[in-house]
Amino acid sequence: MTDSPSHGLGVGDDGAADNEGGNLEQEMLEAARSLSRPAAAQSSMTSDLSIDEELTLHSIGWEPIELVCGVSLHAVPMGVWNWGQGEITYASGAYMSSFATATERIHRECAKAGGHGVVGVHVEWAVHRHHIDVTLVGTAVRPVGSKRVAAESVFVSDLSGRDFTLLHASGWAPLGLAAGASFVYAPRRSMGTAMKQKSQNVELTNFTEAMYAARESAMERMQQSAIAMRGTGVVEVKVTEGPMAFAHHAVGFTAYGTVVHLVAEQHRSLAPTTVLPLDDAVRAFDATSLRGT
């Protein structure tokens, strides 16, 4: 060991630092000393949760155990994005199948690791002209020291550790991920309609109807999926909508979220404490206003 240069920081010389950080300093020292001992024989965990999420999970007696994932890609045949009418069933089916298969795989990994569920699932999906991909990555969790549960009762959820803790405290529990998608053609306008609407700001009913159809079908599918899980509702729903980058006459709407149900006898009120922070951002003085610009 070599001597370190002295920078005169005086760590610990400051009374305030000693008083406020005394315990922390002691724990840091204990942590540093523990490194000379080998790791305990207990099984190790892997997790992509932040330390805040892990601490909130600990506060309700849960712990992370394993980083898990599920991926699926389904094909979309050539020509289905061409002009047409109604729903593009191959594309909607490919999204739903990819989501279901990816969920099944992450579910299987969680059950194999002995998890009771997966939290903080990062959902990534992409619609390509000829395939739709879904990737799910999250952390399997369980109540500390608990035994395995039956595979069918394992849940998959995109709720963060904080949201899972809040839900748990309110007497609710996640059941799984529900998804819905619909891709619909916005049909061509007739030549006469297109000519009449030229140079006017008018409603394009073909697009309005296509967006309506896509939204309603996708939301209905997500809701059906939630009902199939015997859920009460879906929280943290994320939606995307709009035309496809490679086929502007086709619009898509996707939605997914976590299905929840009440496990307590009744909803438990959290009764939050109201706080008034005193550190509001001060409106900064803007020197350019003096120049009248």
Next chain:
Amino acid sequence: MAEVADDLPEAAGRRFADGAFSSGLTVPDFAACLQMGLEPVGYVQGFCVMQWGWRGMASPYGGFGAPNQGGPGSYTESWRCPHGFVSAEHRGWGQNFEQSWVEDAWVQGFSSAYERMVEEATSLGAHGVVGLVDTSGRLGDLGVLEFRVQGTAVRVKEGPAPVDGRPWTTYLAGQRLAKLIEAGYAPVSITAGVASVRIWAYCITEYLTEGSATAWGSQMAGAEIEQTAKAHMAVRRIAREHVRAQLGGDSLHGASLVTTERELGQGDAELQCILRGNRVRRFKSFDPIPAPRPTVRLS
């Protein structure tokens, strides 16, 4: 005064001997470090520039060649065409296989940069390195990749000498590091693992990814692209296995799993998955914090 290792750059030696510390910490992180009894002693860094180009194998198609056997213990999986002989260009078989030479090169670049940083920290007499940042990036269009690992070396007040003379390292700093300690985990080191899987598409994968599968029967039209899906699952599994192998009974905390795909042809691709995180060791038994009190802000 610090004894600077012989093979460190001269400028680094002068910087470390100057008697003032440099750090990559923000002011709040700096304050939190002092509260934990951590004294910053210097900003330490390690770099490694690697020649980085496409080192794949030549196309296997156009014949009835045998699939690549892969290295010992490495992932490989192959598929056979169900159509029989169609033409010389027909992709009669396909394969997913682990590119261990790509993984070895990545590990060499990352480890060299990391070890150089650790060497700087050791020469400062540091006990640990906090707020570590590792990046990699191409240097112009020279076909080279630079690995960079940087962090702030610290000493623990009255702390023991590092185990085997090697300082512990962590991506965390400030309050997040303080919370890690309070949660009962000691930082051991950062950990990173990489997996590289190559997809040589066989005819079915080719048809499904180009959308022409209906020509071979409508039952394939919306099917799962099994070969590609299996490659994606495999590359993530291998990266996790590589990191697991480094943990030695410890845990991986705050992990980041990033997968990239490079298309090389119709259905052909190279997948790379990098998993990194903090290797931590439990130093006190599980002691949950009291349930946090929910609050609502008035603003």
